[in-house]
Amino acid sequence: MRHFLDFEKPIADLEGKIEELKHLSGTGEINIADEVGKLQAKVERQLRATYQKLTAWQKVQVARHPDRPHAADAIAHLIEDYQPLAGDRGYADDAAIVGGLGRFRGRSVVVIGTEKGATTEQRVKRNFGMARPEGYRKARRLMEMADRFGLPILTFVDTAGAYPGVDAEARGQAEAIARSIETCLSVRVPLVAAIIGEGGSGGAVALAAGNRVLMFEHAVYSVISPEGCASILWRSAEFAKDAAEALKMTAQDLERLGVIDGIVPEPLGGAHRDPKVALAALGKAMGTALDDLARRDGGQLRAERRDKFLAMGATED
Numbered sequence: 001m002r003h004f005l006d007f008e009k010p011i012a013d014l015e016g017k018i019e020e021l022k023h024l025s026g027t028g029e030i031n032i033a034d035e036v037g038k039l040q041a042k043v044e045r046q047l048r049a050t051y052q053k054l055t056a057w058q059k060v061q062v063a064r065h066p067d068r069p070h071a072a073d074a075i076a077h078l079i080e081d082y083q084p085l086a087g088d089r090g091y092a093d094d095a096a097i098v099g100g101l102g103r104f105r106g107r108s109v110v111v112i113g114t115e116k117g118a119t120t121e122q123r124v125k126r127n128f129g130m131a132r133p134e135g136y137r138k139a140r141r142l143m144e145m146a147d148r149f150g151l152p153i154l155t156f157v158d159t160a161g162a163y164p165g166v167d168a169e170a171r172g173q174a175e176a177i178a179r180s181i182e183t184c185l186s187v188r189v190p191l192v193a194a195i196i197g198e199g200g201s202g203g204a205v206a207l208a209a210g211n212r213v214l215m216f217e218h219a220v221y222s223v224i225s226p227e228g229c230a231s232i233l234w235r236s237a238e239f240a241k242d243a244a245e246a247l248k249m250t251a252q253d254l255e256r257l258g259v260i261d262g263i264v265p266e267p268l269g270g271a272h273r274d275p276k277v278a279l280a281a282l283g284k285a286m287g288t289a290l291d292d293l294a295r296r297d298g299g300q301l302r303a304e305r306r307d308k309f310l311a312m313g314a315t316e317d
Contacts, residue, residue, distance in 0.1 A: 071113025094135030113156035133176035162203030184209035188298025222249035
């Protein structure tokens with residue numbers, strides 16, 4: 001059963017009518033193909049009109065849609081011969097971060113992603129995609145392995161942020177994130193990152209400090225969630241809509257600001273309506289980026305990556 005967002009109610013009503021008509025048609029008493037066709041065309045027009053003018057807050061809702069493709073889906077669709085690797089070799093294996101070896105369009109690669117989980121049981125197991133220090137240390141271990149063997153790195157980011165619990169802080173959450181970012185900036189192999197849903201704060205940057213940073217059309221990427229920002233600035237999460245606008249967290253805003261390098265188009269109505277088409281577009285964009293980066297040597301890749309991130313936010317006198 002399809003999950004509709006609040007602003008999709010007119011679309012939900014139309015699709016509900018289509019299902020009713022299809023049920024009637026199944027009885028054999030009436031042929032309503034023409035009417036169904038008209039309603040489907042109307043749904044498409046409504047989807048196009050709605051998704052062409054989404055507000056920042058509505059994009060946040062789309063980015064959090066439970067049916068959007070996750071990192072595990074991206075790996076399953078884009079990576080062949082995937083061999084998962086576990087553990088940080090120091091404390092434990094964090095299920096919120098997945099990663100391993102595989103082949104992407106004929107190239108051997110290391111893949112890493114933040115995984116929220118699809119079912120309630122999976123979400124609890126994966127801590128809703130909010131990694132602890134051991135998750136970032138696992139990511140760092142995999143990146144260092146990629147660097148050692150000259151393998152490109154692909155990352156898929158979808159997290160509200162790093163886990164802020166007492167146990168995570170006790171085990172050095174900030175240090176683990178900082179070291180992961182440092183490793184991203186230090187490796188001498190191509191690093192292509194994709195924000196596929198939410199890109200929340202340092203928990204996202206820890207895997208996304210790449211040579212190329214791509215975003216799905218309706219993904220979001222920010223230093224803090226709209227609710228968190230509203231709670232700090234206005235002392236109430238009720239102002240989350242205002243915070244979303246002020247944060248400039250949409251793919252379109254971030255491309256304009258030079259924070260990301262490209263936007264990957266989503267199917268009409270969002271990636272959750274047709275995950276396979278969305279992931280095919282993502283694979284094409286990541287492949288193009290990787291082809292371009294493969295022409296550079298390790299020193300150039302590292303220097304360009306560092307210069308790119310150091311230049312962000314720079315001002316002129």
